[in-house]
Structure formats: structure tokens, C-alpha cells
Amino acid sequence: MLPPPHGGHLVHRLLSAEDGARREIEAGELPRIRPFVDQVFDAEKVAIGAYSPLEGFQDAQDVESVLRTGRLPNGLPWPIPIVLAPAGPANAAVVARLRPGDDVALLDLADRPFAVLHLRESFSFDRPGFARAVYGTTDVAHPNVADVRAAGPIALAGPVDLLHRLSLPAGALELTPAETRAEFARRGWRNVAAYQTRNVPHTAHEYLQRCVLEREDVDGLFIHPVLGRLKKGDYRPEVILAAYRALVQNYYPEDRVLLASLSIAMPYAGPKAALFLASVRKNFGCGSYVVGRDQAGIGTYYEPFACHRIFDEFDIGVTPIRFAETFYCRDCKGMA
Structure with missing residues (x-):
């Protein structure tokens, strides 16, 4: 028989078409973050269950546990943290105003709200430590390390609701x-x-x-x-x-x-x-x-x-x- 999802439950955080359309209108009043393209993909994959058991971007405790042990705090193997650390002055200005409990609109590559982050925590993102623990190097010639070094200094954590699927080449x-x-x-x-x-x-x-x-x-x-x-x-x-x-x-x-x-x-x-x-x-x-x-x-x-x-x-x-x-x-x- 097919294996159960990782962690035993297939996450589903894609809103219905009706709820997604309503929330997209409401997102016009929310603070807005423009994630790097990789985190746009990550947000969608969290919401459709591809990254089960994750419900959103991981918090400081999760990240520390994964980097140190290769497992989530509950002991489930999980080798690479899923982190949202927005870069750039415009994102930094928004991040500085955010507080736990805020809802944040995440924008896709067309600057359209595609997801809402329910912020639970913001924390300092140790970029060199992350690169060393995940990729085994801080050499910026490594493409993923270069991406980590270009990320913002503050990570945002919390569950994600997907308003609609992304428009993708496939x-x-x-x-x-x-x-x-x-x-x-x-x-x-x-x-x-x-x-x-x-x-x-x-x-x-x-x-x-x-x-x-x-x-x-x-x-x-x-x-x-x-x-x-x-x-x-x-x-x-x-x-x-x-x-x-x-x-x-x-x-x-x-x-x-x-x-x-x-x-x-x-x-x-x-x-x-x-x-x-x-x-x-x-x-x-x-x-x-x-x-x-x-x-x-x-x-x-x-x-x-x-x-x-x-x-x-x-x-x-x-x-x-x-x-x-x-x-x-x-x-x-x-x-x-």
C-alpha cells in the first residue's frame, strides 16, 4: 500500500476558490512581502502538502533542531529547514513593523498576493551558520550558499494559507x-x-x-x-x-x-x-x-x-x- 505522508498527515492549506478570492481582496489591506522566488515555490509546496508535516515557514526552535540533529523537535527526520528571510530595503521596512499575530500578504512574481502568512515569530537568521550546517560550506561559489548569504537578516515564521495555485510553466x-x-x-x-x-x-x-x-x-x-x-x-x-x-x-x-x-x-x-x-x-x-x-x-x-x-x-x-x-x-x- 502507499506510504502515509511524512509525519502521518497530509497538510492542506489551499483555500477554496471562493475563500481564496475573498482573502485576496482582503490582502490588499495587509502588509506585503515580496519573497525571493525560491520561497514563493516553498510557500505553495507547504500549502499543498508537499512539505508535510510543515504547515508554514519554520520557527527558531524548528530551525535549530533541524540544523543540529536533522530532525524536527518531535524527532521526525527533516534535513533542510524551510525559512522565509525576505531581503531588500522594501521588505526590511515591512519586517520591522511586524509583530506576532499579524497577517502578511506574500506576493508572487507578478506582485499579486498568492498566500497569507500568519506570523507567529520573527527571529535573527544566522546565515553563515545555516549555510555551514545545511551545505557544509560557506563558500559563495556554491549556488545555494550564495542565495543564503543574499537573504535578509530576519526570518519570519508561521503557517501559510494559499489563496490560489501559482501559474507555472508545467x-x-x-x-x-x-x-x-x-x-x-x-x-x-x-x-x-x-x-x-x-x-x-x-x-x-x-x-x-x-x-x-x-x-x-x-x-x-x-x-x-x-x-x-x-x-x-x-x-x-x-x-x-x-x-x-x-x-x-x-x-x-x-x-x-x-x-x-x-x-x-x-x-x-x-x-x-x-x-x-x-x-x-x-x-x-x-x-x-x-x-x-x-x-x-x-x-x-x-x-x-x-x-x-x-x-x-x-x-x-x-x-x-x-x-x-x-x-x-x-x-x-x-x-x-
Whole structure:
């Protein structure tokens, strides 16, 4: 059967269309924050349950616990804190006036209110300490560290209500955890393996996916590319999706594979990111998770197989399907 959501409960903080429209009008009277694009994605993913059991942006106690132990205060494994630390003078002026109990409108990339933060706490955001604990470095050449260093000095914590879904490049492929769970159940899949990717498929990707489909303990493969903010050299989301559509529609058995997108910032945190991404896919209904060599790594910051070993340290209720190096064998003219 499908695994329960991480923490046992699938969070749902997306308002109905009627309530969302009403709250969007009311948001015109609220203080306004313009989050960095990554936190816009995070707010939506919290509200649709992708980050269950989180109900909003994490407070100081949560953040300290995650950075120190890799767990929430209740002991549940959670490797990367979800933090809102707005940057820039305009945001700083708003943050300085806020008090616990205030409601704050969060603006999307079109400056339209898309969510409301119910502020419970503001706290000093230790940016170097956060970078060191999550990414293992304070080197600003690391893209996520550069983002952390550019964040504001004050973090805002509290539950988030989503007024409406974001308008994203993937459109209807940006499924919610409730939608994928319903689709898995409709197909009769009991054990679904998630495949994490952020690029167009190449031969090694296809080889790993076919290996997973050949396993007797896997009913279906959930291909779930991350399509968040791009860094230099990344493929555009529409290119990634077009390539995977071609692969799924023309080469894979239609009843064994589901393609959807996940619009979040890619966390290049090596083993911590692998565990985080597996926890997210558990919320989408996946009981198995494919872990390749140096998953979610970048440069030489992480040991290539640390992303395998972290699943032995933290039991998140997901079975890792581990793969080492794959290569093209010139003698046998195939992948090995």
C-alpha cells in the first residue's frame, strides 16, 4: 500500500476558490512581502502538502533542531529547514513593523498576493551558520550558499494559507500530493518508485529507469523532475518536459509510468538534499526512491556516495533504490 505522508498527515492549506478570492481582496489591506522566488515555490509546496508535516515557514526552535540533529523537535527526520528571510530595503521596512499575530500578504512574481502568512515569530537568521550546517560550506561559489548569504537578516515564521495555485510553466503537470496519490490508487499501484531529476533524460537515466521498472517489487515509476529557478547551464523547463513526454509516450509502458513536475529550488546539499527530496516524494505517495551517485551534489562539495549512506542513518519510511556508476560498455554496446 502507499506510504502515509511524512509525519502521518497530509497538510492542506489551499483555500477554496471562493475563500481564496475573498482573502485576496482582503490582502490588499495587509502588509506585503515580496519573497525571493525560491520561497514563493516553498510557500505553495507547504500549502499543498508537499512539505508535510510543515504547515508554514519554520520557527527558531524548528530551525535549530533541524540544523543540529536533522530532525524536527518531535524527532521526525527533516534535513533542510524551510525559512522565509525576505531581503531588500522594501521588505526590511515591512519586517520591522511586524509583530506576532499579524497577517502578511506574500506576493508572487507578478506582485499579486498568492498566500497569507500568519506570523507567529520573527527571529535573527544566522546565515553563515545555516549555510555551514545545511551545505557544509560557506563558500559563495556554491549556488545555494550564495542565495543564503543574499537573504535578509530576519526570518519570519508561521503557517501559510494559499489563496490560489501559482501559474507555472508545467501547467497541468504540476500535480499535488493528493492528486498523485489518487492517480496511483486509480492505477492500482501499491509501491511507487520516485525518480528525481533536474535535466533532460540521457541514456544513463533511461537505463536506471528501466532497471527500476524491471523490479518485481515496483508497480509504477513516478518521474518527477525539479523545475524551479534555473542556474547557468540548466535546461529550460519546457525542454525537460518535452523530452520526458517523448520518452514516456513512445518508449515506456503507459500503465507503468507517471510524469509530473515539481517546481522548487533545487537544493544542492548532497546527502541532506537526497533525504529531503525523498521525504517530499513520500508525501506524493512513493514508498521507494531512486538514489544515484552524488545525487543533489555539485562540484566536489560532497562525497559521491554519502547520499546513499544517509538513508541508513535516518529512517523516513522510504526504501532507497541505490545505484552506483553507470557507463556505456563499448564491448557489449550497451549500458552497464
